[in-house]
Amino acid sequence: MGDPGEPPEGVPEGGSGSEDEYRSVVFDESFVRAARITELSAEERLGGAPQAVRHKLGGRMFGTLPRQALTLLLLIVLAFGAAVYFGVTAPQRDAGGAGGAQLTAELTVLTPASGGVPAADPSSPFASLAAATGFADGSAGLGLPAARTATAHFSQAQVSAAVDTVSRYLTASELAPAVLVQGQTAAVRALLAPDEQGQFDQSLTAPVDDQHHSATGWMVRFDPMKIGLATDTVKVAGSVKVAELDPGTLEVTTDHTLVYALRPAGAATNGPVSLYTVRRELRFDLGITDIANGQVHVVDSAQQAGPSACGAAQAEYLQPLPVGPVGPAVGPPPAVNPADHAQPAWQSCAVMTAPSG
Incomplete structure (x- = not known):
């Protein structure tokens, strides 16, 4: 396993490795994107926001899923919903009876x-x-x-x-x-x-x-x-x-x-x-x-x-x-x-x- 201090995509090229004294405090762009929270901008803080940070959209499970997996899951949910809807609302027909007859x-x-x-x-x-x-x-x-x-x-x-x-x-x-x-x-x-x-x-x-x-x-x-x-x-x-x-x-x-x-x-x-x-x-x-x-x-x-x-x-x-x-x-x-x-x-x-x- 990697060092907990390492960014999610590894050590950036050209970095000084373990000899870099700022290694524990310098983060690359991939590490920032992976963060669960983000600090508000100065304008948002001046506007009276109740918290200094905001949570990014998506829970722990969905936040870690690849975009292709999320798309596939969404398509499955939509297909299932359509099947249920048309199954309930479709008119029922008697495939083999003379139905509707009245003496x-x-x-x-x-x-x-x-x-x-x-x-x-x-x-x-x-x-x-x-x-x-x-x-x-x-x-x-x-x-x-x-x-x-x-x-x-x-x-x-x-x-x-x-x-x-x-x-x-x-x-x-x-x-x-x-x-x-x-x-x-x-x-x-x-x-x-x-x-x-x-x-x-x-x-x-x-x-x-x-x-x-x-x-x-x-x-x-x-x-x-x-x-x-x-x-x-x-x-x-x-x-x-x-x-x-x-x-x-x-x-x-x-x-x-x-x-x-x-x-x-x-x-x-x-x-x-x-x-x-x-x-x-x-x-x-x-x-x-x-x-x-x-x-x-x-x-x-x-x-x-x-x-x-x-x-x-x-x-x-x-x-x-x-x-x-x-x-x-x-x-x-x-x-x-x-x-x-x-x-x-x-x-x-x-x-x-x-x-x-």
Whole structure:
């Protein structure tokens, strides 16, 4: 180690070394620059400065660091701060979901044309259905596409998975007796994407006909205290279509007519049976994440349902009219055939005609 009295950069050239009697009191420029404090100028002292010396900027650690190291440290701190800032403020996006979807639902009530609600044969309740309408039992009538081809941005496997998920939703929401007349809803909720489950829950806890929070917009359901099934079989006719809405979303549209055989809750097996018809048009959006998770976004629900009274509240449960005579229809609503898929389903109240070919 050097002598403590030596300047930081060594003995200046030309110095007299240890023989120089002023060696301990003479300092070169490098020694002065390395000092932690510096004496005030005469002008500063005359100005009334409270101290005779000032400390140079920079603590012990930073004062001894090379300028390149300080610059590098500053750059690291700035980069880290920028990363934190942009990480917090950048908008969050769902890379694979259909995000932002919200169900919009509309129900057209179909009232009897005249006379009242006819009784069906308890032993063969669907005998009156016209064969030309192509009804089948349950999921066999869903009309799923046989050829599930790939789209521009979705593989054949993804398209097939999306159709299968929609099929499960349809089965749970319009064919399962537990949902239809037993008040259960968990199977339907489980097939919804997480960002729609809150809207679904609100539709159950506080159903209202506001086009967004009706329980009957999500599923076909009847009040278990009033309605029972005469048979678990549901007659179904319709179709399912698939299209690519955008590079990240598949759109699946379904259009079905469903016929239920109903009787009053708790009625004997020989009690009166009536047919209740629902035409249900649904639009589903499925992103990559939805397809992988086996869930859907239900975007639109348009339904025609009857026979019901036009003024009946049907946000919580569909309200079939019982077998027997009914009063005249309110106003002059147009006649509607719920099996005629050439006509739009989005209406308000209409007179029901029997499903026909």
